[in-house]
Amino acid sequence: MILFRNLTKTYRLQGTVKRVVNDVTLLLPSKTSIALLGRNGAGKSTLLRMIAGTTHPTKGEILSDGTISFPVGYAGSFHPDMSGAQNTRFVARIYGVDTESLMEYVRDFAELGSHFYLPIRSYSSGMRSRLSFGISMGLKFDTYLLDEITAVGDAAFKRKSEAVFQNRLKDCGAIYVTHSLGSVREMCTAGMVLEKGQLTYYDDVDEAIERHAWNSRH
Template sequence: MIRLHHLSKSFRAGTGVKRVADDICASFPPGRAIALLGRNGAGKSTLLQMIAGTVAPSSGRVVTQGTVSFPVGFAGSFHNDLTGAQNCRFVARIYGVDTDDLVGFVEAFAELGAHFRMPLRTYSSGMRSRLAFGVSMGIGFDTYLVDEITAVGDAAFRQKSAELFRARMAHAGAIMVTHSMSQVRELCDAAAVLEAGRLTLFGDVEAAIAQHERNMAGSARAATG
């Protein structure tokens, strides 16, 4: 379970303040794949990073039970001068998993060929994302935090990624940021909508999508005056 206890987060934005979380109190139930919906700039990725512990809230706290992943597909902690394989071994040691097992899993999944043994600085952004997704999914967590990563690669790789994600969800939960409503319907069984710093949880995915689309339509009308 993940519980947000009076969670708030604000940033300086020009001459004003942008509030992406406004005294949020919410509980994400365990073992559910929950979509996190919201307009661009609503703060979805920031909320995910607060849950992961990589961004500090302005106030309040995140309470977790069980293991929670780093944001799936996040390659920011990788070292550019290490090879893909060496980065896998580095992450495996941090999380206390077998290094050879993780290297073997990621090598087979990411389909990087000879680049897997080359420095990360030679990778394209797509190759980095494939490596990062493989590393994330190669480690067993109780809850996975996912930020758009299943959209990476060609159609065959996206399908493989979705199948791997579903396999993990048989034994874990997830909070997934995505702009693809087809992905929400395919992969998630609950949803939450972040709007103006407030978070609303929905047990019904279609109800969440409808609320999100109303928010989007209202934003479009405001933009056109």
């Protein structure tokens, strides 16, 4: 499970206060694939980074009784002067997994060829996303965080990524941010809608989609 307790996140931009979440208390169930929906700029990616622990709340806390991935597709934690291979080795040591096994998995899965051994700073955004996705899928988490899985490569790579991820969902949960409602219906059973600092959970993903669509029209 993941628990938001009195969670608040605010930013001050040019004298204006923006509230991403405002005093939210919410319990998310384990082993559930949850779509995170909201308008552009609502703060979905910020919330995802708070769940991952890479961004801190202004107030409140996020608690979990399981392991949570870094946002899949987000490569901001990688060292730009290290190669994809070196970053993979570093992540393996952090999570205490077999280095060579993870290296082999990521090298084959990410399809980066010789770029796997070149510095991250030479990668395109798509290549960084593929490396991030490969590392995440090579590690075992109780909950995966995904931000636009559809951005990780060409059509064939997207199909492969979605197939691997759906296989992971047999045993794990996920929080999934995407603008593709078709993907939401395929990959999620529940949903939550972020609107003006309020976060509402729905057991039925179709109800979440309907609420998101209503918010978008008003």
